Amino acid sequence: MATLHTQSTARLMMSPSVILLLAWMLIPLSMTLYFSFLRYNLLMPGMEEWTGFFNYQYFVTDPAFTAALVNTLVLVASVLVISVGGGLLMALLLDQPFFGRGIVRLLVIAPFFVMPTVSALVWKNMLMHPVYGLFAWVARGVGLEPVDWLSSAPLLSIILIVSWQWLPFAALILLTALQSLDEEQMEAAEMDGASALRRFVHITLPHLSRAITVVILIETIFLLSVFAEILVTTSGGPGYDSTNLSYLIYTQALLQFDVGGASAGGIIAVILANIVAIFLIRLIGKNLET
Amino acid sequence: MCHLRLSNVSKRFGTQEVIRDLDLSIEDGAFVVFVGPSGCGKSTLLRLIAGLEDASAGTIEIDDEDVTQLPPARRGLSMVFQSYALYPHMTVRANIAFPLRMAGLDKAAVDRKVTEAARVLNLTDYLSRKPRQLSGGQRQRVAIGRAIVREPKAFLFDEPLSNLDAALRVNMRLEISELHHQLGTTMIYVTHDQIEAMTMADTIVVLNKGVVEQVGSPMELYRRPANLFVAGFIGSPRMNFINGREAAKLGAEVIGVRPEHITLSPDGGTWRGEVGVAEHLGSDTFLHIKVDGVGQITARAPGEVDLRHGETISLTPEPGKMHLFGKTGEVIRTPEGVS
Ligand SMILES: Nc1ncnc2c1ncn2[C@@H]1O[C@H](COP(=O)(O)OP(=O)(O)O)[C@@H](O)[C@H]1O
Ligand SMILES: [Mg+2]
Numbered sequence: 060m061a062t063l064h065t066q067s068t069a070r071l072m073m074s075p076s077v078i079l080l081l082a083w084m085l086i087p088l089s090m091t092l093y094f095s096f097l098r099y100n101l102l103m104p105g106m107e108e109w110t111g112f113f114n115y116q117y118f119v120t121d122p123a124f125t126a127a128l129v130n131t132l133v134l135v136a137s138v139l140v141i142s143v144g145g146g147l148l149m150a151l152l153l154d155q156p157f158f159g160r161g162i163v164r165l166l167v168i169a170p171f172f173v174m175p176t177v178s179a180l181v182w183k184n185m186l187m188h189p190v191y192g193l194f195a196w197v198a199r200g201v202g203l204e205p206v207d208w209l210s211s212a213p214l215l216s217i218i219l220i221v222s223w224q225w226l227p228f229a230a231l232i233l234l235t236a237l238q239s240l241d242e243e244q245m246e247a248a249e250m251d252g253a254s255a256l257r258r259f260v261h262i263t264l265p266h267l268s269r270a271i272t273v274v275i276l277i278e279t280i281f282l283l284s285v286f287a288e289i290l291v292t293t294s295g296g297p298g299y300d301s302t303n304l305s306y307l308i309y310t311q312a313l314l315q316f317d318v319g320g321a322s323a324g325g326i327i328a329v330i331l332a333n334i335v336a337i338f339l340i341r342l343i344g345k346n347l348e349t
Numbered sequence: 350m351c352h353l354r355l356s357n358v359s360k361r362f363g364t365q366e367v368i369r370d371l372d373l374s375i376e377d378g379a380f381v382v383f384v385g386p387s388g389c390g391k392s393t394l395l396r397l398i399a400g401l402e403d404a405s406a407g408t409i410e411i412d413d414e415d416v417t418q419l420p421p422a423r424r425g426l427s428m429v430f431q432s433y434a435l436y437p438h439m440t441v442r443a444n445i446a447f448p449l450r451m452a453g454l455d456k457a458a459v460d461r462k463v464t465e466a467a468r469v470l471n472l473t474d475y476l477s478r479k480p481r482q483l484s485g486g487q488r489q490r491v492a493i494g495r496a497i498v499r500e501p502k503a504f505l506f507d508e509p510l511s512n513l514d515a516a517l518r519v520n521m522r523l524e525i526s527e528l529h530h531q532l533g534t535t536m537i538y539v540t541h542d543q544i545e546a547m548t549m550a551d552t553i554v555v556l557n558k559g560v561v562e563q564v565g566s567p568m569e570l571y572r573r574p575a576n577l578f579v580a581g582f583i584g585s586p587r588m589n590f591i592n593g594r595e596a597a598k599l600g601a602e603v604i605g606v607r608p609e610h611i612t613l614s615p616d617g618g619t620w621r622g623e624v625g626v627a628e629h630l631g632s633d634t635f636l637h638i639k640v641d642g643v644g645q646i647t648a649r650a651p652g653e654v655d656l657r658h659g660e661t662i663s664l665t666p667e668p669g670k671m672h673l674f675g676k677t678g679e680v681i682r683t684p685e686g687v688s
Pocket of ligand 2: 391392393508
């Protein structure tokens with residue numbers, strides 16, 4: 060796009076999609092922003108009035124807010140650690156030649172294609188259920204008291220379910236990165252006297268740093284807004300033990316019909332997501348530079 | 350320091366036998382070049398010596414110690430790879446220091462050795478750069494630097510110059526030869542380029558399909574090739590091979606005569622032929638001449654020769670410079686006498 064003419068033509072051609080995208084994002088965002096400053100409850104139609112920052116104050120001082128904020132951050136951090144750590148181990152394993160590797164690779168990827176609601180229901184009813192669940196059956200088999208996962212360790216259960224969904228994604232990305240590692244580099248390190256562990260630390264990990272960064276950034280975006288898994292399993296309970304920000308906003312808007320409060324929560328969630336993003340980019344973004 | 354011996358070494362990948370029952374002895378301090386066409390098993394042989402591949406049969410000894418089962422790091426050899434295999438995320442300094450750090454040397458000793466290696470290889474100004482910020486020749490030198498700091502018993506080079514342009518290749522050839530004189534360490538060098546082999550080697554090992562065809566000094570191989578393969582592989586341009594009636598006259602299956610051993614004259618001479626393409630190199634001219642009943646012959650003429658396409662000319666092979674080969678390609682008479 061060298062000349063002025065081609066530049067303006069290019070702008071013209073791109074404008075429909077740019078305008079559509081902007082409208083898609085800006086209209087809901089500005090409406091949310093607008094509602095967040097209104098007293099707006101669906102049970103009291105026609106009584107909307109300007110309240111300034113009252114909704115924000117109300118949302119932030121709600122005891123549920125702190126719990127939800129902490130739960131959100133714990134959920135994101137734990138799932139990141141489990142999926143990146145486990146994905147790394149899995150990728151290393153799948154990179155080794157063994158019988159039936161093609162089939163195993165395919166099976167490992169499978170959880171990623173299962174809808175979040177479906178996989179959460181499978182975990183709830185077939186694995187973690189205190190009576191019918193596989194875990195309970197195993198526990199009884201070795202003579203232990205079955206654990207009611209979803210009520211005694213609700214956040215941990217959610218973390219396990221979400222990690223199970225994201226593990227294949229991390230494993231897949233890391234596996235492809237691993238396969239692009241130059242074999243001769245590993246051999247050179249071997250001749251230089253590096254043990255298997257040191258080859259992993261000094262050669263493999265630095266090679267994977269960019270892929271790990273990508274996995275962390277993408278997963279974070281999605282993990283900040285985990286919702287379906289909570290809705291179909293614990294409904295945020297008991298109490299607020301497994302409520303995260305998106306679930307709290309949902310209870311505000313659709314269970315208490317408080318549009319204004321929910322909008323304020325939404326804006327706070329957007330701000331939080333941006334803080335996390337800036338923090339992450341600062342921390343690991345340099346890995347993305349070439 | 351390092352005397353290397355391979356006895357009955359074989360290497361199979363599945364059913365394909367890449368190295369077949371190979372015996373070889375390499376003297377301490379020698380510069381040995383493995384040369385052969387692409388795919389003949391040179392790299393595999395080098396990797397067997399390095400320990401990066403396991404031998405299917407046979408033994409490898411370094412200084413009379415059997416190292417066949419030893420892992421690469423314990424054999425005390427250094428290798429320079431064709432792709433250089435530098436560690437991309439480390440600076441030049443860290444790359445060169447890597448083997449020393451792995452060996453557990455203290456920081457002062459590492460620094461001293463890296464600085465010394467950088468001085469020898471003219472890398473002092475580049476120590477804090479990353480490999481991707483270097484030119485091909487500089488990367489090559491970093492790879493060599495990483496190999497020499499360990500003070501290995503022997504260096505292994507796998508086609509180290511094949512990624513460089515022609516001018517740089519000539520330079521690096523000299524630098525590596527110079528390094529060999531300075532260090533006096535055994536070097537084993539793999540190449541498919543017979544010019545590299547001729548110019549650098551003390552001893553050339555010609556490989557073909559996993560078998561050693563001949564071992565000898567460059568001039569030995571040039572003067573007395575043991576068979577058709579070596580005769581055709583060593584020397585540039587290639588030796589002329591003539592079979593049929595002309596060969597039968599001398600009691601051989603094939604006769605060989607090098608382009609530089611053919612005298613041209615306007616008339617008289619043994620054969621007459623028609624000049625085809627003439628390649629002018631400045632110092633020499635290589636003429637491709639079509640001779641009836643003999644075939645295509647390449648002859649070397651002085652640089653200033655003035656011959657046109659289509660002219661007729663006489664050729665005389667220098668007496669006593671002919672190689673005679675038997676039915677299986679083995680030599681039956683070399684220029685200097687019966688072999
Ligand atoms: N890891 C391997 N697995 C299977 N075949 C191989 C392997 N490495 C080399 N070969 C085969 O061995 C032969 C010799 O290879 P190589 O030693 O690399 O040749 P060169 O270096 O002389 O060009 C080739 O036919 C190649 O296909
Ligand atoms: Mg090779």
